[in-house]
Amino acid sequence: MPEDFLQLSGKTVLVCGVANRKSVAWHIARVLTAADCRVVYSVRSDARREQLAKLLGCDEDILVCDVEHQDQIDRLAASVAERYGKLDGLVHSIAFADYEDGMRPFHETTRRAMLRAFDISCFSLVALSNALQGCLAEDASVVAVSISTTEMASENYGYMAPIKAALDSSLAFxxxxxxxxxxxxxxxxxPGLLKTSASAGIPGYVDSYLFAEQATLRGQAVQTDEVASAAAFLLSPRSSGMNAQHLVLDAGMRVNYFDERIVRSAVENRP
Structure with missing residues (x-):
């Protein structure tokens, strides 16, 4: 097998959304760097820029862009064009939901909360793609981070599932x-449920994570490194035949809800 199997060496990819070492975006960036790909980072604030610079040991390729503000998106595109010319890839790993007031039934979702989450978590992909279109190489690859299913009504994920569904649909358009x-x-x-800092802020997430781990065919939850490897594949020329696709990584969970152990546990512990 050739050493540069993914053919990412020498390419430049903009990764948006690193928050810390547990971020999916951080793991993707590490895989890309190991493949000799130049990674350019976009973070939300100057404070995040300082934190990331400490992780990297430098701040040379870290740009700041709060995607809630179009002028900052335009400034990001101008900076990318000036400093890097063309991008071979773009990673959108940006999501936000306000759970500070705890979880509410879905029908009590506020207009303010849902529209802000939509703006940051979904529309930002459209806005970034539009602003950066002149910077994207002819055959560039754009990869978003979604979730394994948006059709399961998990109370503690709430309105973010419909927003992720909109993100998935946006890919096709x-x-x-x-x-x-x-x-x-x-x-x-x-991916299925992951251990990240963002997920830790979702009420009741730990219990859902532990259940999901039991429901996988291998009895182990999806690892963030596995998601990063799949993202690197989608960014690479090796996935050139894939477009408007949704690559699920759930360790077989979706086929295993009626596993004998899970069913028996539910029946034995029912009220």
Whole structure:
């Protein structure tokens, strides 16, 4: 097998959304760096920039962009064009939900909370893709971080599932739009439940995570490194035939809900 199997060496990828060492975006960036790919980072604030600079040991390739503000998105695109020319890939690992007031039934979701979460978690992909279109190479790959399913009504995930569904749908429409003038591809890596700092802020997440781990075929939850490897594949020319796709990584959980152990435990402990 050739050493540069993914053919990422020498390419440049913009990774948006690193918060800390547990971030999916951070793990993706580490895999890309190991493949001799130049990683450019975009973070939300100057404080995040300082934190990331400490992790990297430098701040050379760290840009600041709060995607709630179009002027900052435009400034990011201008900085990328000036400093790097073309991008071979873009990673969108940006999500936000306000759980400070605890979880509410879905029908009590506030307009303010849902629209802000939509703006940051979904529309930002459209806005970034549009602003950066002149910087994307003819055959660039755009990869978003989604979730394994948006069709399961998990109370503690609430309105974020419909927003992730909109993100998934946006991939198809972006792929179609960009096909009119390029071969840029739009795909998503879609993991099951992960241990990240963001997930730790979701009420009741730990219990859901432990259940999901039992429901996998291997009895082990999906690891963030596994998600990063799948994202690197989608960013690479090796996945050139994939466009508007949703690559699920759930360790077989979706086929295993009626596992004998899980059913027996539920029946024996029912009220």
């Amino acid at each position: 972006l792929a179609k739009s960009f096909s009119g003038f390029s071969r840029v591809r739009f795909n998503a890596v879609a």
